[in-house]
Amino acid sequence: MLYRQLFIFFQQVIVCVILIxxxxxxxxxxxxxLIWITLIFIGLVGGSAAGTFGQYAGSLTTGVGCFETYTAEESAGCGIAWLAILAFELLIFVLTVHRTYKSRGLLQLRLVSRRNLLDVMFHDGAMYFGAMTLCNVPNIVMYYFGSGAVRGSLGLxxxxxxxxxxxxxxxxxxxxKSIDSGIFSVPVQDYEHCLSVLTTEIDVQSTIA
Structure with a gap:
């Protein structure tokens, strides 16, 4: 159970780092x-780690077979980590919407397309936040209002x-894919909004020579 919690915990840390x-x-x-987001992230990670792994200092109530049954307090401690993830994803989404609004305006924000890099990041960010909210809210509800067997299974x-x-x-x-369709293709630059684009170019003639 501890290793399983560690695996999920570090998975979410990597996801949050990519969002940063x-x-x-x-x-x-x-x-x-970057400094402010990193400080907030460190604070949330510290609180999540304390809530998730602090319970292992004591003893868990053993269930049946491979399942462990958590008390309400132990389950609430694990739920803190997912609440922190939801709060952090909300912060990232708000920052993404703010950046798009400042660059596009309210009208373009409503009619956002996928013409350039900024549009792609806003569209994908909104889809990610919506999908994760639909998954995370029932997960959090199970930690705080589920039965002992449901809390211990960690299925959600x-x-x-x-x-x-x-x-x-x-x-x-x-x-x-939106930035560069391949290392041999022509790099796409977004001059309109001056966003940095990382591309790779290969001189085929020099390589052959």
Whole structure:
């Protein structure tokens, strides 16, 4: 049970770090924003770790077979971590909407397309936040209002973590596809909004020579 909790915990840490990197790039590599987001992230990680792993200092109520039964207090401690993740994802979503609004305006925000990098990041960010909210809210409800067997099974926690990893991977692949269709293709630059774009160019003639 401890190793399972550790695995899910570090999965979500990696997902949140990727969200921080995306937001940092979206705000043109703002050092101030990066510092504030990092401090908030460290605080949430510390609180989540204390709530999730503090219970292992005591003893869990053993269930039947492979299942462990948590008390209401132990389950609430684990739920704190998912509340922290939901709060952090909300922060990232608000920052993404704010950046798009400042660049596009309210009308363009309503009629957002996928014409350039900023549109892609806003669209994907909104889809990610919506999907994760639909998965995370029932997960949190189970921790605080579920029965002992449901709280101990961690079924929704595993599902939510897998969905999170899958979606963030899809977001990064979609972002790579939107920027550059391949290392041999012509790099796409977004001159309109001056966003930094990382591309790769290969001189085929020099390589052959």
């Amino acid at each position: 990197i995306r937001t940092y790039a979206l705000y043109n590599c703002s050092k101030r924003l 926690a595993t599902f939510t973590s897998c969905i999170s990893v899958t979606l963030i991977s899809r977001l990064m692949l979609n972002l790579h």
